[in-house]
Amino acid sequence: MSAPYRKFRIMETQQQINILESRQLELRAIMTQSDDRAIKCFKKGISFEHTYPEDYAQYEAANAEYNKNEQTLARLKAKRAEERAAEEEQRLKIEQL
Numbered sequence: 001m002s003a004p005y006r007k008f009r010i011m012e013t014q015q016q017i018n019i020l021e022s023r024q025l026e027l028r029a030i031m032t033q034s035d036d037r038a039i040k041c042f043k044k045g046i047s048f049e050h051t052y053p054e055d056y057a058q059y060e061a062a063n064a065e066y067n068k069n070e071q072t073l074a075r076l077k078a079k080r081a082e083e084r085a086a087e088e089e090q091r092l093k094i095e096q097l
Helices: 003-044 055-097
Strands: none
Touching: 003 055
16 A cells, blocks of 8 residues: 555544544534433423424434444544554654665
8 A cells, every 4th residue: 555545544534533523512512402401301390202302303313323423433543543553663664774
């Protein structure tokens, strides 16, 4: 694999991580907003799911996507760590020449 291509792949992995981490922040904001309403409903003894069905559905969708993204992020971060190790190994080989 040529050095420019390897660099591109490493940047690609990091970009995927950055994009997913940004999305996770958006999803957390959605879930936090829904949590606020859910807490109010809980305090009043009413059902959040039935009182705010759209918010509940939005929360459920955000939570499912968030959990899926966490798994993807774990895989990408492991891949990125492998890429960094390979990059460091390559750098050390070049320095030894």
